[in-house]
Amino acid sequence: PRRMAGEPVAYLTGTKEFYGLPLQVDARVLDPRPDTETLVDWALALAAPAARMADLGTGSGAIALALQSQRPQAQVLAVDASADALAVARANARRLGLPVRFVQGHWLDGIAGPFDLIVSNPPYIPATDPHLAALTHEPLSALASGDDGLQDIRAIAAQAPSRLAPGGWLLLEHGWDQAEAVQALLRAAGFGQVHSRHDLAGMARCTGGQRTG
Template sequence: MNLQQALGEAAAQGLARLDAQLLLLHVLGRAQGDRAWLIAHDGDPLPQEQARRFAELVARRAAGEPLAYLVGNKEFFGLPLQVDARVLVPRPDTEVLVEWSLDCLQGRTAPRVIDLGTGSGAIALAIRQARTDAHVEAVDRSAAALEVAHANAHALGLPVRLRQADWLDGATGPYDLIVSNPPYIAAGDAHLPDLRHEPESALVAGADGLDDIRRIVAAAPALLAPGGWLLLEHGWDQAAAVRALLASAGLAEAQSRHDLAGIERCSGARRLELG
């Protein structure tokens, strides 16, 4: 079997061409950016062991396992992150939350930031990479997720304080920014079967998907510095409800931002300045 034939077999199983190419590059030990090499060498033979591994990965991908878990990494905000089934796969839409976070930190020197439910560390590490003067703390209730975040922080050489905690438990503040991509899918949501390979504890939050967001919003105001922001990612139809929660908690300027598909994906508000 040559490389072109291997890709053809993957296509016959329903895999997108890009996914098949990335899996083939992975088993060949080549960089994910070497797709042009594959095209130039499509007649090269695929050794038997690599062919076996490729077939196994193709079958797992065809069964719905995320590509990032199969290749062991995912780029987020320009950072190469290690990911596996202990954490959610970072989504491009969450980069909107990072961009908004950086906007909120403009004009603040050595800001204090806490990322809640950090998972792979994606948000915390992206902020720390962009703001080298920031003091960034990241928490997660899952010890297994924190192992992944620790590995990413070490590999990238980004100093982020990581600790195990349930949302803002044990946090001292005051923070210039509290940011989170918490679970926000309602229990029983029809899309959950499509996410069966990812940790359910990082996805589901009660009957309406807002249980964890309610907890964060209730605790955050007391830990925000004057003018500090609370920013949250949420579901496609939850923006109005989250803005109402933020306003009810006494935070000002509740607003939302759109994701790459034009959906209100993140909402936030700030604590008023003193005086």
């Protein structure tokens, strides 16, 4: 049986609810986790009604679609390097009638901005993590990020300041034990107001910072 083989239930049923939205998901995209709703909550607390927002590594479209559903006047751009993932995300947007704009690309390469808010749930598991073996049903490219798990977060933190409007925010999901390292990366990239938020289990799951100047 596929479930006994460790396949996520969402892939077996083909659907997953995220932030109250019924999403279609399959093995082309990461199975959206409830913990990621923490990132959406934080983004919505910061987002003005007509905010310009970007979701990097959108996968099924979960974060971008949740933001658009809660901020109908906002301009939401969703980026993913995977054409397969974008096919899933676009289908979800069509089904839900949400006007998110989708672009294929690597993080912020070729994207000018400016954005009031950039959010991402990037890959953050170290490539050497023994637990990766249990996640074989999900796309590895959406999970692993270099030897320390921070390769993609580093890339996003380096690119984001030049794409953010003054006072704009970057919010990142990361592993339960990475908050301190991600805070240090954001401070080194010139962000102010750097702090973390906790998920439902009380783990520091998201870290954000504001563009200064």
